[in-house]
Amino acid sequence: LGGSISRAIQQMSNATIIDEKVLNECLNEITRALLQSDVQFKLVRDMQTNIKKIVNLDDLAAGHNKRKIIQQAIFNELCKMLDPGKPSFTPKKGKPSVVMFVGLQGSGKTTTCTKYAYYHQKKGWKPALVCADTFRAGAFDQLKQNATKAKIPFYGSYMESDPVKIAAEGVERFKKENCDLIIVDTSGRHKQEAALFEEMRQVSEATKPDLVIFVMDSSIGQAAFDQAQAFKQSVAVGAVIVTKMDGHAKGGGALSAVAATKSPVIFIGTGEHMDEFEVFDVKPFVSRLLGMGDWSGFMDKIHEVVPMDQQPELLQKLSEGNFTLRIMYEQFQNILKMGPIGQVFSMLPGFSAELMPKGREKESQAKIKRYMTMMDSMTNEELDSSNPKLMNESRMMRIARGSGRHIREVMEMMEEYKRLAKIWGKMKGLKIPKKGEMSAL
Numbered sequence: 001l002g003g004s005i006s007r008a009i010q011q012m013s014n015a016t017i018i019d020e021k022v023l024n025e026c027l028n029e030i031t032r033a034l035l036q037s038d039v040q041f042k043l044v045r046d047m048q049t050n051i052k053k054i055v056n057l058d059d060l061a062a063g064h065n066k067r068k069i070i071q072q073a074i075f076n077e078l079c080k081m082l083d084p085g086k087p088s089f090t091p092k093k094g095k096p097s098v099v100m101f102v103g104l105q106g107s108g109k110t111t112t113c114t115k116y117a118y119y120h121q122k123k124g125w126k127p128a129l130v131c132a133d134t135f136r137a138g139a140f141d142q143l144k145q146n147a148t149k150a151k152i153p154f155y156g157s158y159m160e161s162d163p164v165k166i167a168a169e170g171v172e173r174f175k176k177e178n179c180d181l182i183i184v185d186t187s188g189r190h191k192q193e194a195a196l197f198e199e200m201r202q203v204s205e206a207t208k209p210d211l212v213i214f215v216m217d218s219s220i221g222q223a224a225f226d227q228a229q230a231f232k233q234s235v236a237v238g239a240v241i242v243t244k245m246d247g248h249a250k251g252g253g254a255l256s257a258v259a260a261t262k263s264p265v266i267f268i269g270t271g272e273h274m275d276e277f278e279v280f281d282v283k284p285f286v287s288r289l290l291g292m293g294d295w296s297g298f299m300d301k302i303h304e305v306v307p308m309d310q311q312p313e314l315l316q317k318l319s320e321g322n323f324t325l326r327i328m329y330e331q332f333q334n335i336l337k338m339g340p341i342g343q344v345f346s347m348l349p350g351f352s353a354e355l356m357p358k359g360r361e362k363e364s365q366a367k368i369k370r371y372m373t374m375m376d377s378m379t380n381e382e383l384d385s386s387n388p389k390l391m392n393e394s395r396m397m398r399i400a401r402g403s404g405r406h407i408r409e410v411m412e413m414m415e416e417y418k419r420l421a422k423i424w425g426k427m428k429g430l431k432i433p434k435k436g437e438m439s440a441l
């Protein structure tokens with residue numbers, strides 16, 4: 001999705017005369033991309049209609065920055081689609097609230113329950129976890145393990161098979177213990193689908209949740225709308241959490257989930273660990289959906305990991321777009337220094353999927369080190385040139401010999417460099433936002 005959308009925008013910006021035809025072409029392309037990404041047809045059509053209303057062709061003809069006008073309109077429209085217009089119920093510290101988690105098996109409920117509890121615990125809340133999944137063997141153990149790790153009280157049973165009973169007992173117990181955030185984890189599977197939804201209805205009736213959170217895997221795609229709607233029809237879903245945003249999926253299904261439940265996305269899951277959990281922020285989410293990289297997330301991370309005095313220079317280089325081999329070398333150095341590789345740079349355009357596939361961090365690290373060894377055999381002229389033609393075969397042969405690698409590997413590295421240079425070329429002139437500030441376009 002991201003690729004095609006940015007391609008569409010790119011094509012658009014190359015056009016010298018932007019008229020209705022071009023606008024339509026661009027919209028059609030984006031429409032196709034959104035449909036491919038399994039966003040519901042109706043939502044896509046709505047977006048298309050709205051964009052046409054917003055983008056006034058006369059203004060466009062007169063405007064200096066046509067590209068920006070259209071980009072901004074598409075960006076805003078996608079943001080609007082993620083905003084149901086009213087905030088979700090927000091629990092208050094010190095006042096007992098019950099929060100029930102629903103979603104299909106494997107969507108990440110149990111993991112997310114703990115993350116949600118841990119997140120609040122760190123802020124001084126007294127959370128507790130109730131395991132009302134009696135369907136899957138091992139469900140209680142999983143919750144117990146997570147809860148123990150985070151030192152969060154939990155309730156569940158190996159013997160009792162009635163989830164409604166356990167849920168009610170757990171909630172009652174923790175209310176007595178003055179917990180202010182009682183989290184009910186539920187099952188996501190049943191012998192029959194209808195039985196699952198009936199069970200959710202009963203658990204909800206027994207626990208009277210203040211908030212029901214629908215948990216969805218970012219990669220569910222087309223199924224998002226129906227799934228979310230099915231849960232919404234049996235329980236009062238009031239918020240959405242999108243998990244596994246650390247993977248390849250851009251989470252386009254979130255648009256469907258918001259539309260189906262009329263509820264906002266409140267958090268995203270970005271990994272298997274307890275602290276890989278972030279408050280949902282619509283702008284970086286949409287930027288990512290559009291393939292623009294998550295600048296604000298990146299900025300937050302970079303403020304954590306790069307020493308203050310090194311930041312301006314690095315950021316300046318990142319935005320200049322004259323992507324030389326030396327800049328690539330310095331970025332590699334940073335990547336290796338920054339620790340959890342891929343975490344930080346997975347958000348930086350171009351540095352994610354191809355260069356550092358998730359789950360293959362060790363290999364990626366080795367590859368980066370290999371590239372750096374080869375670059376150590378380059379001359380200053382080669383490192384500082386942004387002309388890829390400079391690197392002819394005899395130069396590559398020399399570099400290969402000098403670093404004890406095969407010329408094929410030097411060529412591979414140059415391909416990688418060209419790929420990154422192309423991406424960064426597009427970023428030229430990009431305003432680097434300050435911490436906490438977001439300038440997506």
Ligand code: GDP
Nearest residue numbers: 105106107108109110111243244269270271272
């Ligand atoms: P449940 O069946 O809905 O309770 O789902 P679980 O919480 O058991 O999660 C299913 C799998 O997804 C587990 O292996 C989790 O570690 C994994 N998982 C959950 N959230 C995330 C996430 O944000 N990122 C990644 N990478 N994995 C996740």
Ligand code: MG
Nearest residue numbers: 109110133139
């Ligand atoms: Mg579970």
